[in-house]
Amino acid sequence: MRPLPRHGFAALAAIGVLAAASAPAAASVPVVAQDIAIRNATVLTITGAIIENGTVVVRDGRITAVGRDIEIPNGVRVIDGTGKYLMPGLIDAHSHAAIDQGINEGSESVTPEVRIQVRNDDPTIYRALAGGVTSAHLLHGSANTIGGQSAIIKMRWGRPLEEMYFEGAPRIVKFALGENVTRASTSVPDSLRRFPKSRMGVEHTLRWWFTEAQGYRAGWATYRDEGGIEPRRDLRLEALVDIMAGDILVHAHSYRADEILMLMRVAEDFGFRINTFQHVLEGYKVAEELAVHGAHASTFADNWAYKVEAFDAIPHNMAIMASRGVIVSVNSDSGERIRRLYQEAAVGMKYGGMSENAALRMITLNPAIQIGVEDQVGSIEVGKDGDLALFNHHPFDPAARVEMTIVDGIVYFDRAEADTMEKLLRIRITTDEDR
Amino acid sequence: MVLRALLWGGLVQLAVTTPGTTQEVALPASVYALVNARILVAPGNVIERGTVVFRDGRIEDVGPGIAAPSDAIRLDLDGYTVYAGMIEAASSLGLSQIGGGRGRGGGRPAAGAEGPGPALQPFRMAVEAFDRSEEHLETLRKAGVTTVGLAFPGGLFPGQTGAMSTGNGPRASQILRTPISMQVAFGRTRGYPRTLMGALAYIEQSWEDTRYDMRVQAAFQTDPASSPRPQFDPEHEALIPAVRGTMPVWFAASRQRDFTRVADLAARLGVTDYVFLGGQEGYLATELLADLGRPVIVSLDFPDPNQVTGRAFDYHVAPVAGDDVADEAADSATARATRRNAATLVDAGVRIALSSFGADVSDFRSLVASAIEAGLSADEALRAVTTTPAELLGLGGAIGTIERGKLANLLVTDGDLFDDDTHILHVFVEGQRFDYTPQSNGEDDENGPNRRRGGGR
Numbered sequence: 019m020r021p022l023p024r025h026g027f028a029a030l031a032a033i034g035v036l037a038a039a040s041a042p043a044a045a046s047v048p049v050v051a052q053d054i055a056i057r058n059a060t061v062l063t064i065t066g067a068i069i070e071n072g073t074v075v076v077r078d079g080r081i082t083a084v085g086r087d088i089e090i091p092n093g094v095r096v097i098d099g100t101g102k103y104l105m106p107g108l109i110d111a112h113s114h115a116a117i118d119q120g121i122n123e124g125s126e127s128v129t130p131e132v133r134i135q136v137r138n139d140d141p142t143i144y145r146a147l148a149g150g151v152t153s154a155h156l157l158h159g160s161a162n163t164i165g166g167q168s169a170i171i172k173m174r175w176g177r178p179l180e181e182m183y184f185e186g187a188p189r190i191v192k193f194a195l196g197e198n199v200t201r202a203s204t205s206v207p208d209s210l211r212r213f214p215k216s217r218m219g220v221e222h223t224l225r226w227w228f229t230e231a232q233g234y235r236a237g238w239a240t241y242r243d244e245g246g247i248e249p250r251r252d253l254r255l256e257a258l259v260d261i262m263a264g265d266i267l268v269h270a271h272s273y274r275a276d277e278i279l280m281l282m283r284v285a286e287d288f289g290f291r292i293n294t295f296q297h298v299l300e301g302y303k304v305a306e307e308l309a310v311h312g313a314h315a316s317t318f319a320d321n322w323a324y325k326v327e328a329f330d331a332i333p334h335n336m337a338i339m340a341s342r343g344v345i346v347s348v349n350s351d352s353g354e355r356i357r358r359l360y361q362e363a364a365v366g367m368k369y370g371g372m373s374e375n376a377a378l379r380m381i382t383l384n385p386a387i388q389i390g391v392e393d394q395v396g397s398i399e400v401g402k403d404g405d406l407a408l409f410n411h412h413p414f415d416p417a418a419r420v421e422m423t424i425v426d427g428i429v430y431f432d433r434a435e436a437d438t439m440e441k442l443l444r445i446r447i448t449t450d451e452d453r
Numbered sequence: 454m455v456l457r458a459l460l461w462g463g464l465v466q467l468a469v470t471t472p473g474t475t476q477e478v479a480l481p482a483s484v485y486a487l488v489n490a491r492i493l494v495a496p497g498n499v500i501e502r503g504t505v506v507f508r509d510g511r512i513e514d515v516g517p518g519i520a521a522p523s524d525a526i527r528l529d530l531d532g533y534t535v536y537a538g539m540i541e542a543a544s545s546l547g548l549s550q551i552g553g554g555r556g557r558g559g560g561r562p563a564a565g566a567e568g569p570g571p572a573l574q575p576f577r578m579a580v581e582a583f584d585r586s587e588e589h590l591e592t593l594r595k596a597g598v599t600t601v602g603l604a605f606p607g608g609l610f611p612g613q614t615g616a617m618s619t620g621n622g623p624r625a626s627q628i629l630r631t632p633i634s635m636q637v638a639f640g641r642t643r644g645y646p647r648t649l650m651g652a653l654a655y656i657e658q659s660w661e662d663t664r665y666d667m668r669v670q671a672a673f674q675t676d677p678a679s680s681p682r683p684q685f686d687p688e689h690e691a692l693i694p695a696v697r698g699t700m701p702v703w704f705a706a707s708r709q710r711d712f713t714r715v716a717d718l719a720a721r722l723g724v725t726d727y728v729f730l731g732g733q734e735g736y737l738a739t740e741l742l743a744d745l746g747r748p749v750i751v752s753l754d755f756p757d758p759n760q761v762t763g764r765a766f767d768y769h770v771a772p773v774a775g776d777d778v779a780d781e782a783a784d785s786a787t788a789r790a791t792r793r794n795a796a797t798l799v800d801a802g803v804r805i806a807l808s809s810f811g812a813d814v815s816d817f818r819s820l821v822a823s824a825i826e827a828g829l830s831a832d833e834a835l836r837a838v839t840t841t842p843a844e845l846l847g848l849g850g851a852i853g854t855i856e857r858g859k860l861a862n863l864l865v866t867d868g869d870l871f872d873d874d875t876h877i878l879h880v881f882v883e884g885q886r887f888d889y890t891p892q893s894n895g896e897d898d899e900n901g902p903n904r905r906r907g908g909g910r
Contacts, residue, residue: 119648119649120649123651129651179709248668249665250662253658253661
């Protein structure tokens with residue numbers, strides 16, 4: 019049995035339901051884990067050197083051997099990687115795919131008590147697999163100053179809900195700054211109008227709520243010291259206390275340099291730090307401050323001027339932030355871009371001259387660090403999860419496409435067997451001709 | 454035909470017509486003896502030829518070779534079958550859909566002036582809210598339902614379930630048990646919460662708030678001088694029995710992922726005595742449900758095949774690939790699986806009651822018949838509409854079988870209860886007699902156009 023995610027389904031741990039329950043009738047549902055070896059591929063390990071004609075062996079869901087002269091054990095399914103490129107499964111640090119019945123609890127501006135619910139049969143999961151993605155960070159939307167807690171999933175397409183969660187992943191909460199928050203306060207029916215409606219209101223909201231949380235924390239401390247009636251448990255304030263304690267990591271939606279600086283000041287005043295700034299299109303203006311604060315950055319490859327607060331976006335953002343020591347990832351924030359994160363990463367080489375490996379890190383190890391799962395995934399190393407993407411060409415080649423995507427040693431996407439668009443169109447054309 | 458005429462003849466002196474209905478209602482006769490009948494005493498327990506005697510709404514005796522008391526109205530039911538009246542565990546007939554309405558501020562205690570919206574009324578009693586019109590009662594009786602469990606459709610904390618007999622009489626005399634359970638669903642409000650994740654947090658916070666109110670109330674009782682003044686929030690007050698664990702919770706759960714979610718929520722709340730209400734995709738979660746060991750009230754409101762978990766993918770690619778990808782064969786396979794749901798759950802060892810929840814209760818028998826056709830055994834079907842719902846309603850000792858001392862809730866049929874050709878000729882609700890002719894059942898004769906399936910089983 020897999021270990022359980024920290025935030026979910028404690029109830030189910032005791033009763034052993036994580037073994038394969040009935041899978042939904044989706045396409046390509048793998049049934050059993052198998053031992054698998056990919057041989058003779060160019061292995062992009064991320065943390066080590068590139069291995070030409072390399073072999074990677076996965077047993078019981080984990081990588082057991084990586085190298086050039088690896089003997090493949092008997093009984094292991096062998097996949098020929100000749101002429102192909104093998105890299106760690108891609109990790110999307112920012113997605114809203116596969117979320118069930120609501121991305122924004124936008125009725126109020128501070129809702130860290132809510133937890134993103136996963137829809138395990140969202141076709142986007144399969145589409146992401148076709149783009150080599152094996153893990154994704156599903157965040158609350160950006161309507162709220164302090165939104166809800168994320169779900170971190172592995173793309174175990176066809177599996178029941180309880181098997182979708184990334185075991186051992188930390189709790190993460192979404193913060194948001196700027197236009198989306200203020201717009202969600204004003205461009206809504208009267209019944210949903212709320213505070214704040216300006217950037218200064220956002221800062222005040224943060225400070226007011228964390229001050230509340232300090233009082234809540236003090237109330238519990240007093241109760242522990244002096245007894246009396248056990249205080250009311252407030253899930254919202256409790257989450258804010260956990261944020262201040264560093265038990266819930268903060269990922270903050272942001273665009274402008276001024277608000278980025280503001281949030282770091284607020285966090286430091288309340289004794290915590292922002293783990294990762296999301297979007298952070300003006301991060302290049304404050305890259306050193308980000309590095310000093312210890313914040314990571316997860317950004318778009320470009321997206322210049324797609325909204326007012328993105329007018330100063332430049333494609334060099336990733337490279338500049340990385341050059342100042344910020345751990346940078348590039349994310350999709352889209353059910354479409356999630357299929358081609360490798361192309362997004364390549365932008366870092368074109369604009370700003372990132373090294374090939376630094377660009378690859380932006381869709382593998384760096385997002386893994388940002389969502390706190392770098393010990394399990396993000397590179398091809400012995401002991402890590404068997405999450406792999408096999409490409410027909412180098413992932414930065416314009417003609418690159420994913421041939422096979424493997425999660426925990428299980429092949430969840432195999433282009434040879436998949437109902438790809440190409441095949442479906444061919445069927446349709448043939449059928450139409452027959453008419 | 455001859456026999457029916459005889460039955461009617463025997464009743465002539467007692468029959469009166471209830472104004473506004475076409476149906477004949479007998480005055481409550483105190484004693485009946487149903488003789489020479491085939492008697493389905495309980496699932497798997499048949500008396501091929503015997504007598505049921507009931508007096509003042511209670512079954513006095515049942516068995517072969519029992520003499521009809523001299524004061525009894527004697528109905529010779531040679532060739533007919535007597536069943537225990539069906540129990541619909543969760544009907545929403547006569548209870549309007551509960552929409553969003555205003556939510557509350559932030560899962561916090563009531564902010565004051567604004568009361569909760571209709572979605573947030575755990576204090577509401579289904580037996581009170583039920584529109585107990587003659588039309589609704591007649592719909593239930595005609596369907597063979599003698600006890601109805603009333604459950605609200607929609608909402609978040611929509612209210613508390615209850616059970617009623619479907620006979621005539623003042624409301625108070627027909628209520629069998631209330632409240633039975635606290636309903637928890639995952640609807641939204643127009644304020645907080647507006648999402649599923651918000652609903653889950655709101656429910657958990659409400660449990661915490663209730664616990665806190667209970668602590669303060671208790672402290673104030675024992676030591677008012679040094680305790681804060683207690684608050685009495687109607688929402689929290691209503692939740693107290695559920696929070697204490699003295700009242701079961703019925704959680705809405707239809708889709709595969711709902712069961713996982715509800716199991717997790719129940720564990721967070723510390724709720725162990727709960728029931729899944731809906732259960733349409735239970736067949737996709739048999740292992741989880743069997744492990745949890747909680748009963749499922751299985752709705753026979755079969756889902757649209759293209760809405761079933763996993764099928765979305767096929768429909769997603771259909772516009773490109775052509776309709777053949779999401780083809781009829783796959784749809785009918787999914788439809789078969791959804792109809793086999795009850796059978797699959799029973800095979801997995803899950804305790805189920807069958808319900809029309811979400812569907813039209815007047816189709817109850819034919820819906821059960823489609824579950825049988827899909828593989829549910831007749832005995833299990835009967836159990837799922839009699840003894841199991843009786844137990845889930847907390848009325849296992851009072852209804853569900855034809856046993857001495859139980860309420861005289863009986864059906865007289867001219868064949869297998871779930872056969873299309875079978876008619877219910879008499880319904881007794883706590884001894885109150887209601888007579889039906891095939892015509893009043895809205896059915897054609899056996900060669901009519903509505904005849905869909907053949908023969909008995």
